[in-house]
Amino acid sequence: MKLTIQLFAGIAERLNTSQLFFEFDGDTPTASILKEQLSAAYPEAASQIRSSFLAVNQMYAPADTILRAEDELALIPPVSGGDGSSSPEYNKQDSPQTQEHRTEDGLFLITDAALSVEATTKLVITANHGATLTFVGTTREMTGDQRTIFLEYEAYVPMALSQMSAIGAEISERWPGVQTAISHRIGKVDVEEISVIIAVSSPHRSDCYDASRYAIEKLKQTVPIWKKEVWEDGSEWKGHQLGPWNPMN
Structure with missing residues (x-):
């Protein structure tokens, strides 16, 4: 199953992207198993991934939440801050218009x-x-x-x-x-x-x-x-x- 996962803050910086396209390995994709697979696939960000929560369709998801390919997924690092990591290689483009x-x-x-x-x-x-x-x-x-x-x-x-x-x-x-x-x-x-x-x-x-x-x-x-x-x-x-x-x- 192909999943699209939005990334933010320090995790996005560490992986140098704001979006992952991830091939889930298994028959029953749950929030907890997805985090395990992401941690294994991206060891450089494993500690940040483990401390994050998965949001499914803009709601915090319990560990046993079953995921679907069409779900809007986001990996949420601890809020009111990120995950304590930074990287000079990741730079967002400033929007010319007020958001x-x-x-x-x-x-x-x-x-x-x-x-x-x-x-x-x-x-x-x-x-x-x-x-x-x-x-x-x-x-x-x-x-x-x-x-x-x-x-x-x-x-x-x-x-x-x-x-x-x-x-x-x-x-x-x-x-x-x-x-x-x-x-x-x-x-x-x-x-x-x-x-x-x-x-x-x-x-x-x-x-x-x-x-x-x-x-x-x-x-x-x-x-x-x-x-x-x-x-x-x-x-x-x-x-x-x-x-x-x-x-x-």
Whole structure:
């Protein structure tokens, strides 16, 4: 069975491609067996492949998921960063046009243009909500003794938007009435520039605080967006920093 697999972040750099055309060896293709075969076929990226999750049709797939040739497959390294590897040989071509992708309800945005705190916050302000809280994430210059020149973000856009929308739905279920909007930057983000905005509103302020914290932590766990730190003397995709990564928990 011939399978097409999308690659991102450090795995794409290590293998110098954003797409693999792979001949599956066997009669019952599952997510776990495919990862085993990919690890054997590409030993230079085996550790990254093993720590990744397979997405099937833009959903994280359990290990026993049966794969079909027509499925949209993507190998997802730990999100909120990549897999900790980099290669100077892999370079993406910058798009001459602004990329902007938004969910149908307008609440969730991925773009390579500068983000607007006012525009994102305006999406959640309503007449019956007395509290609005906006979280803004920016590029930090110094991490210990390491000086960051800029960050570079990459996203599996359709799945990222779907996961962001799911976060909004989870928040609405946990805190009824809370409205959520998330905007995330991709591409190059310089020091002090905004990479992410999360705006929440509710009738009362306590729910705003709780929902905002939940949104950023969930985004860093499940949304397929990766961050590369670029320094004066090198670069590195930053992986999940909270131990073993499982976006399905």
